Amino acid sequence: MQRIRLRYTKRGRLRFTSHRDFQRAFERALRRAEVPMAYSAGFTPHPKVSYANAAPTGTGSEAEYLEIQLAEARDPARLRELLDESLPDGLDIVDAVEVHTPSFADRLQASVWELRLDGVGVEEAEKAVAAFMAAETVEVQRRTKNGLRSFDARGAVCRLEALEAPADRPGDAACAILRLVVRHLTPAVRPDDVLSGLRATADLAPPVPAAVTRLAQGLLDEESGTVTDPLAPDRDAAPAASTTAAGPSAAQQVPEGPA
């Protein structure tokens, strides 16, 4: 049986898609695209799909991953196109490789996030970032199923920097961009936990909710703080001409946010 790993996005307004919503949409896209899926056994057979580490509802993403198992082999490039056409714009399938290596989940060690802070000046953001990074630990709270929970948001953060927003933004209003690299630990530290941390350490309080996008997930190079394409090992292990990418892979270039 052939297995294929896919990278997909949640762009624009479809970033409000929850993970459950995406699962239903994806399984319907599999039917529309007539993908010969392998099914689980039992009373109500399900197509074999495994999802990894979904981004929270409301955050955009350029780098979500899943793996499907097929009953008949297909060309990954063609499959990517078909599935992409079958999904609504914004949920885009951007990469597909045939599986040649084990332990994919272990390769998703860290994420690169972009946080757009409308109404926040770069200097103010830089100051807050410096205070946050200087701290040993930054205790934050998050509401979970089991009530309010406290944990450290600093330890997982490998890199955090404030940048000027690109000039093509409409209007002259202040806007800072935070670039965040965070390790996948337990409990998971999310971008909004880091924002809570910035508020706790430096009183940074954006006037409107931050627009958050995951730019990449993958293996973390601790020294440089860069994250590399988790599909690269499969691509490298593949015989020629069995892989494809819609654009440059995450390792070469990190996309500039939602379309």
Add this chain to the structure above:
Amino acid sequence: MPVESVESVFPRLEALLPHVQKPIQYVGGELNSTVKPWDECDVRWALMYPDAYEVGLPNQGVMILYEVLNEREGVLAERTYSVWPDLEALMREHDVPQFTVDSHRPVKAFDVFGLSFSTELGYTNMFAALDLAGIPLEAKDRTIDDPIVLAGGHAAFNPEPIADFVDCAVIGDGEQAVLEITEIIRAWKAEGRPGGRDEVLLRLARTGGVYVPRFYDVEYLPDGRIARVVPNRSGVPWRVSKHTVMDLDEWPYPKQPLVPLAETVHERMSVEIFRGCTRGCRFCQAGMITRPVRERSITGIGEMVEKGLKATGFEEVGLLSLSSADHTEIGDIAKGLADRYEEDKIGLSLPSTRVDAFNVDLANELTRNGRRSGLTFAPEGGSERMRKVINKMVSEEDLIRTVSTAYGNGWRQVKLYFMCGLPTETDEDVLQIGDMAVNVIAEGRKVSGQNDIRCTVSIGGFVPKPHTPFQWAPQLSAEETDARLAKLRDKIRGDKKYGRSIGFRYHDGKPGIVEGLLSRGDRRVGAVIRAVYEDGGRFDGWREHFSYDRWMKCAEQTLPEQGVDVDWYTTRERTYEEVLPWDHLDSGLDKDWLWEDWQDALDETEVDDCRWTPCFDCGVCPQMDTSIQIGPTGKKLLPLSVIK
């Protein structure tokens, strides 16, 4: 209209979405949704199903009209749904108007704001939407730049309670009607909107197929009853006719059903296999107002399913109608579809099945790809006598025979639907529901040789509806309904041998009284609805939002000064002479025939189905110039050729 008023409100809405539950329901972008260029269209419809997105999106009526209108050149239709209170509060705070989900344009910018009312319980949500849209609540306060507010759907067969708030209402099938209305508006706009709002409404009214309440005066008798309803403009007809689409195969909609990202109440490819029902159940408004029966052909159904599944990727096909097993070729349809889609693991469902039309061959086809979990039937009345009164001619023997075959073929659970509060009903009639459940379980245990047999009894309160033989009937009060159901509950719980195998589900009688007030209300009831809305009433179809006390409080504030009260509308029996609020809306049913059928009900006399016996002169076919359209065609569904 100023150009800026049609800009998308999305940037402003987007900032609110991180703070609300299930934001995905407000963003649009569903598969098969359509966004047409605003400036290239001259007639623009905002279509609303006045309930939450999860209920409204799968609504077939809205989906059909959305597609029919968008297929037409120069016409666009977008959808809007009720926003939940969390978003409503934020929209008010940040001044974001009611928007369409397709391109987030403000509803006020459209030419027509069309609302589909499946139930009267959506009325308060209409007020919320109008208010959020910035459209005056009262029709008389609207200007030429406000949309024409148009009501449709089954509840529109008595639009009088909302007569002051809608500009017009259309009764019957909408497919052709929306196109006719579009042409009238297009012509009026092209001429430079002569005569303003009044003129376009007059043009619509004069077609005889659009009801414009402002062109009718209602006069009352001193005792509160209606004296008469009179047109106040020349050329406006005394009665407004319902619309009937005759050839369903010519209207294979929806062709491209919407596939939402958010979770909704029905996630399946629905095909309406026929419209109308002449079984003649006397409580059933849908069956009375959608006559005659018009079948879609087996081949037409096959094509719709094929295209629809391709367009959606749904895993289930729902064969919809008022009584799906009554299609003349249902056996071939079910078998043909089950054969075609066995490999693809597509499930088939038949949401409404009569006990006497059910057979195990059919059921086997329906469950080929799924589990035999439960079967649902609706005897509606617990006693043979009651079933004669309501003309639901299903005998207990039929039911036992059917469940016996079902249990013998592997089913373990049967669900039975009943009503409480039917005309002439006594405690004894309702208590017999318990006996029926016991007999079903006893038969199941006997046939299957097992004890894990379950029967769930589900009971709703009966609400008399306009355009039915029971339109004259007194509604049972909430207190009496509750008392009767309590007796049944005690009887079932007290049964040592079978009680634990019987599930008992029922609703208290209170929501039914509000539904009854709105169903058979007249223009005076409008003040109650408005007061309820202003007191915070929303989402009345939802248990957690519905407030009986609020409705009663507002009724007490507004009705007595008009000489009536809630009982007058609900528990009062009407007489033959009384002018009913909806008499000027012509469903085709002859009022004298309805009255005879009401008398037959009281005499416990049954009436057959005119599909298989001679005509009973209900009046619809000659009045509406329509006829029964049924098969069999003799055609079969051939296997689909496999092209991969």
